Amino acid sequence: MLQDTLRRYLSDKYDTKTRNTIIDSDKGFSPEIWAELAELGVIGALFTEEQGGFGGKGFDLSTVFEELGRAGVVEPFLDTAVLGGGLIAALGNDEQQALIEDLIGGGLQLALAHGEPVARYDLSRVETTAKESGGQIVLNGRKSVVVNAEAADHLIVSARESGDVADADGISLFLVPAGTSGLTLRGYPMFAGGHAAEVTLDNVTLPASARLGTAGKGLAALTDVIARANVALAAESLGAMETAVELTRDYLMTRKQFGRPIGTFQALAHRYSDLLIEMEQARSAVINGAGHLEDDPAERDLHGASMRNLIGRVGRLVAEESIQMHGGIAMTKEYELAHIAKRIVMTDHRFGDTDYHLERFIELSAA
Amino acid sequence: MDLNWNPEDIAFREEVRAFLDEKLPKEIAAKVKRRGDLTKADMERWHAILNEKGWLAPNWPKKFGGAEWNAVQKHIFEEECARAGAPRIVPFGLAMLAPVLQKFGSKEQQDYYLPRILNGDDWWCQGYSEPGAGSDLASLKTRAVRDGDHYIVNGQKTWTTLGQHANMIFCLVRTDPDAKQQEGISFLLIDMNTPGIEVRPIILLDGVHEVNEVWFTDVKVPVENLVGEENKGWTYAKYLLTHERTGIAGVGFSQAGLESVKRIAKAEQASGKPLIQNPHFAARLAKVEIDLMAMATSNMRIISRAQAGQAPGVESSMLKVKGTIIRQEINDLARRAVGPYAMPFPSEAVEGDNDPIGPDYAGPVSSAYFNNRKLSIFGGSNEIQRGIIAKVKMGG
Structure with a gap:
């Protein structure tokens, strides 16, 4: 239902030209599109009824993000809703929880400031520090590639209150309002659309009430929302792959060289068939990941790692083969596939690449 | 086969290295290494430096002002240039048009154009592909009709690399629409400043402007700008495709790229250890290095055969396919290696004179990964090359 509405809305409103104009704009996303999609219920679908939404399960996430991926949407639903909103919904006190209503209505932007320059994909590697004294908390450190940081009304910043640099224990989360003194953002566009920033925290001073959840126990909640983000990312990539494969089919059937459609050359026809075969694998991997999202963490993460590894492999194949079978046209910015291929490949740089998830899978399946 | 370089080759390599150390402008090499946009002036400056040394045209005969190097010397030169971060020589005039003029051009054309190519008076671009004629180049439609002392040219070329800098274009045009496809094509030299020519930029997926569309509307071209005979242009274009192919494997680029990936790794x-010690990453790196070591030797085998006077045929196609697969795999490894820092889209607007966004090596990797998807598409796609290999080997 929402899926159909969303697909129709995006196919009417979000064509290549509109989207490319949005990408090149100062903000890097469209507040109008954001508001209209919120109105359609896209954000509400990502939260459970207790949280004020009407979905929030694995398949709700995968359905929404597959459609967003199909149209190559660059608006920050993952960052604001799944990551930021997910953490507030899971950990927030009453006052913090009140933000969710505004968020679902489309009136709030969030960003998760967790990754650090040398952390790569390790979730527990946090060097940013939080020191509490006299009822105040002081944050110092640096966060890298914080997606949606410039637009965010609040950043959710992870910082270490105790323990060694890679310890699972000792990480806390803080809700930091935009514009807080000591917070510096260096913003930039990203390769596949959207904006991010390098964030510096220089004696950022907060009241103790800015802490989200229990001191030192932030990693479990982070792991939970990132498990959800992985389903969203994989589904988004799947949707983008569907577009890539459809564009490729149309091109193979219409582009003529040597007096015939190039799809009639067996060398290309077989490669197109291989993409379809792998796409079925990809779809099933997303179903496995989404369907196990509510399982206990070990089971959930095993399926999550398996999903991301497979999606990473198929994604690269689909992106590269679709470009190759098109030829030069797919290399041009104004052709839809160029953006779609970038979205697919760049998925592999958030919350772990194909190899990282392979290692996670090996680790978790041995456990 | 002797895998060792002979003393003359070693001496030559040292000479090239010393020259590059001394003469390659540091700021240009830095730009090449960080994949910054080379300006027209940067490229012209490097050409002038090479020209002064007499090394701008390695494959031209000495009588035209070339270095007349043998295949091994050319290979060494290309390898050292890639290692040092020298800009690629802009090939259109020097490596693509010049051999055709030297073989098929008139004395007047040779005397006029060849020195201008060396001196940088003309910047040439190539007018081959058309929207409807890519892999099937012989189906091209741009029309040239003889009218007294001129041809009148109408049509459209595309993927014209660096056409925005060019003042001259060499084109394949159809002069006889009734002949068999390959037999009605002529090779024309056209001044880009002639009325009726419009150059429109094509922006690629990494945001760069390196290719263009070139539109021709009733463009008057003097008949003396025809190369060779009318309707024989396809033969000249094919000569060009088989003539100078030693660099096609891109061994130098791959070696430089691999070294760069190792530095990054x-x-x-990753998990508190250098990425290069991560077994999965290390395995990917090792596989591509093993492939590259073998291909470097394949390349040398083919070069030494060329040295002995055997024109490389189907082997060029093999080197192109394998060479581009290896280069693209190295680009993929670089992208993986930088992790989340592959996501920023660095631009002059963001970075300018400021520090890079992430580590300095991260800036160019995503651009390079996407931009180099072109390697397996242009110059005869890898599918076309595979078709050639099979056709030749099965006697088709």
């Missing part, structure tokens, strides 16, 4: 940390 030593600097990047």
